[in-house]
């Protein structure tokens with residue numbers, strides 16, 4: 001049976017979620033049976049284009065618009081930039097009102113503005129020298145200036161990094177300068193090249209289907225059919241980012257919220273600094289314990305007590321059914337309390353989410369080290385003819401999947417922080433808790449397998465087939481939890 005959790009949530013009222021125990025009993029079993037195996041909520045089609053390929057894509061669209069509107073290619077480019085390269089929209093608008101389209105795109109004066117009629121000899125409006133008409137240059141607005149002044153104007157702006165945005169020098173005239181007007185005015189190839197680079201940047205940035213790779217000095221361009229806040233990866237430098245905002249990929253949090261969260265974290269970094277502890281005391285026997293793996297299920301080396309690194313609670317209370325560690329319990333009476341109490345509560349809430357956000361980030365780094373060790377171990381074994389790459393692939397896959405799941409889990413915390421209380425938040429927290437519990441189970445198993453392979457536990461030898469099956473089963477469960485959460489909460 002497959003359960004649509006989101007419709008369940010919207011049909012329910014607040015009271016249905018009031019009693020947590022009943023709620024868990026109601027859905028936990030059904031989630032187990034969800035058969036979303038083949039459905040990947042993050043699937044997104046995109047292609048990586050080289051500089052040359054993307055030039056080709058742009059040129060084709062420029063030619064289409066130039067031919068249909070009977071304008072030069074450089075004017076067509078300005079129109080395309082203004083309308084984010086929505087070619088069919090441009091063609092439609094042109095049919096209904098061509099002069100409105102051209103004036104909106106700032107390539108032609110609107111009918112209410114009158115252009116200047118030029119007499120035989122004129123004074124340049126900038127340097128005030130009287131020059132002959134032939135040595136004056138003007139855009140279609142007929143605001144005429146001498147060549148030297150135009151040259152200076154363009155040179156200064158290009159040196160400032162302006163591309164498409166160069167416009168007429170006359171006050172209150174915002175007519176854009178097409179590139180074939182600007183290029184002959186720029187002294188030297190170096191500056192011309194700079195200008196071409198800025199233009200290319202502006203073309204790609206304004207194009208609704210294109211995005212420049214944010215990787216350092218990477219010239220690749222990502223092309224999609226429909227722009228969305230989805231994960232894309234550059235084929236050249238391997239940078240992973242959100243197509244819509246070019247930041248670190250951040251599902252299930254949306255682009256605006258992650259920006260808000262990161263700004264808040266940067267502003268409050270002083271307050272949050274104290275929580276970055278590497279050691280804690282065992283809650284049972286009080287010996288000092290250092291965390292050197294990513295897993296938050298800790299076992300005291302002395303008394304063997306199992307506890308949670310985050311809240312120091314007994315790990316038994318962290319089974320996937322009753323995982324409460326990720327949920328912040330808001331004070332329901334806070335609105336009736338003093339301003340100071342409210343400020344304290346707000347800080348407490350922020351620190352709760354921040355601590356978990358940070359902790360998963362650290363776990364990711366520690367698990368990356370485990371992944372590295374696993375890689376080296378596999379290399380070594382293959383070199384010594386102890387099995388082939390394929391025999392060890394499952395361990396490599398488990399560590400990789402763990403990173404993917406924990407990354408999503410980390411980004412559920414800003415989402416939960418800004419979420420309004422209500423049944424939808426309850427559902428989100430339920431799924432988050434489920435995901436968290438299964439990720440810690442997976443991390444625990446990967447760490448065991450890693451130490452087993454290293455001979456730390458039990459001695460050198462292959463993991464038994466049942467252990468391996470168990471690990472693979474855990475991978476499946478964790479990934480299903482991740483997909484369920486993204487399906488219900490990421491980017492509608």
Ligand SMILES: [Zn+2]
Nearest residue numbers: 124127146149
């Ligand atoms: Zn002049």
Ligand SMILES: [Zn+2]
Nearest residue numbers: 141143168173
């Ligand atoms: Zn002008």
Ligand SMILES: [Zn+2]
Nearest residue numbers: 213218234237
């Ligand atoms: Zn790249």
Ligand SMILES: [Zn+2]
Nearest residue numbers: 229242245255
């Ligand atoms: Zn984004």
Ligand SMILES: [Zn+2]
Nearest residue numbers: 282285300303
């Ligand atoms: Zn202990």
Ligand SMILES: [Zn+2]
Nearest residue numbers: 308310311325
């Ligand atoms: Zn805990």
